[in-house]
Amino acid sequence: MSDARWWHDTQDIPRMVRAIYECISGPAGAPRDWERFRYLQHPQARSLRTVVEADGNTRSMVFDVDSYIADVTPFFAANDFHEIEIEHRLQRFGQVAHVWSRYEARPAADSPVLLKRGANSIQLCFEHGRWWVFSTIWDNEREGVTFDLW
Numbered sequence: 814m815s816d817a818r819w820w821h822d823t824q825d826i827p828r829m830v831r832a833i834y835e836c837i838s839g840p841a842g843a844p845r846d847w848e849r850f851r852y853l854q855h856p857q858a859r860s861l862r863t864v865v866e867a868d869g870n871t872r873s874m875v876f877d878v879d880s881y882i883a884d885v886t887p888f889f890a891a892n893d894f895h896e897i898e899i900e901h902r903l904q905r906f907g908q909v910a911h912v913w914s915r916y917e918a919r920p921a922a923d924s925p926v927l928l929k930r931g932a933n934s935i936q937l938c939f940e941h942g943r944w945w946v947f948s949t950i951w952d953n954e955r956e957g958v959t960f961d962l963w
Contacts, residue, residue: 819852823943826903829853830914830935833946837885838895838922845889847882854878855938855945863952893920894928908939915960930954 822832836850860881862874876884888894895918902913912935918928931953937944954960 816848816852819849820943822849822853823945826905826910826912826937826944827901829937829944829946830898830901830912833935833949834896834898834916837889838897839889839893840921841893842890845886850882851878853946855940855947858946859948861948861950863950865955895919895922895924897922899930910937910939910944911935912937930960 819832822829832849833853836846836853839845856878858878860876860878862876864872864874866872874884896916897919898914898916900915904911912933914933914935915930916933917930920926920928931951933949933951935946936948938947939945952958
């Protein structure tokens with residue numbers, strides 16, 4: 814998992830978070846940069862998507878890196894999707910860091926059309942001279958869960 818192309822992404826946490834958004838953003842059908850995405854993630858990394866069912870019940874979907882990629886690939890093939898960070902809060906203690914990253918999703922980075930907003934909770938650890946994403950958990954804004962509560 815050594816690749817000099819993205820080494821600088823792993824040395825600065827805000828840069829690393831921007832890189833993650835860059836990896837998953839693009840027009841419908843455009844290939845995403847999954848090689849770079851994998852490089853940023855620890856081999857044991859997990860992602861957790863929150864899901865709100867039509868009846869209001871909630872559940873979570875947990876993915877390793879490859880199952881996350883497999884899950885979102887059909888959506889990205891059919892949809893323009895650009896996730897843009899609009900604010901973050903970073904806390905660090907020694908080798909451990911946590912980022913609250915608020916985002917907006919739009920069909921293009923400069924589009925006035927808002928698809929959704931939400932927040933990512935990203936946990937990182939500094940290991941072997943670089944930062945690794947160990948887990949990402951996210952939820953989308955909806956009635957009762959808005960940025961006003963931030």
